[in-house]
Amino acid sequence: MKYLLDFDHTLLDTEKLKQQTAKDGRLDLVGTPEFWKHYAVRDFLFPDVIPWLQSKPKESLHIVTAFKPSQGPQAKAFQEAKCMSDGFSDHFESVTVMEGEKGTVVVEIAERFSVGESVVFVDDRLSQCLSVKEHLPHAYCFLMVREGEVPKVVPAGIIAVSTLAEVDGMMMQL
Numbered sequence: 732m733k734y735l736l737d738f739d740h741t742l743l744d745t746e747k748l749k750q751q752t753a754k755d756g757r758l759d760l761v762g763t764p765e766f767w768k769h770y771a772v773r774d775f776l777f778p779d780v781i782p783w784l785q786s787k788p789k790e791s792l793h794i795v796t797a798f799k800p801s802q803g804p805q806a807k808a809f810q811e812a813k814c815m816s817d818g819f820s821d822h823f824e825s826v827t828v829m830e831g832e833k834g835t836v837v838v839e840i841a842e843r844f845s846v847g848e849s850v851v852f853v854d855d856r857l858s859q860c861l862s863v864k865e866h867l868p869h870a871y872c873f874l875m876v877r878e879g880e881v882p883k884v885v886p887a888g889i890i891a892v893s894t895l896a897e898v899d900g901m902m903m904q905l
C-alpha cells in the first residue's frame with residue numbers, strides 16, 4: 732500500500748497557521764521561504780498526523796502538494812520550504828511540489844511502484860480527487876474534510892473522511 736498525501740488542510744491545519752501568522756503580524760512573510768525560519772509545520776499539524784505517519788513504513792509515504800502561483804514569485808520555494816520545515820519531509824519517501832491538477836503527476840509517481848500496488852490518495856480538494864481518479868482509476872481516493880469543516884457531497888468513487896484513521900478503517904473494509 733502506498734499513500735499519496737496532500738499537505739495543506741489534509742496534514743497541516745492551514746487555518747490555524749494563518750490565524751497565528753496574522754496574530755504575530757507576519758503576513759508579509761507568507762509566500763517566502765523565510766517564513767519557515769519563524770514557524771515549524773509540526774506546530775500546526777492535525778493531531779493525528781505524526782502518530783499515523785509513524786505507523787507506516789517511510790517507503791509507503793509520499794507528499795503531493797500543489798503550490799499557488801498567486802502567492803508570488805517564491806510560491807514554489809515557499810511550499811518546498813514548508814514540506815522540509817524542521818525535518819518534516821524525513822517522514823516521507825518523496826515530496827513532490829507541483830502546480831495544477833494532480834492526476835498526471837500521481838500517475839508518474841505510481842509508475843515507480845510495483846505492478847498491482849494499492850495506491851491511496853488523500854486530499855481536501857474534490858477537484859484533485861477527481862483528477863487522480865480520472866488518470867489513475869484504480870487509486871483509492873479519499874476527500875479529507877476535517878472536523879469543523881462544511882460536509883461535502885462526494886460523487887461515487889470518492890470517499891469522504893475526517894481523520895487518517897478513517898482512511899485505514901475504510902481500506903480494511905475495501
Ligand SMILES: [Mg+2]
Nearest residue numbers: 737739740855
Ligand atoms: Mg490541500
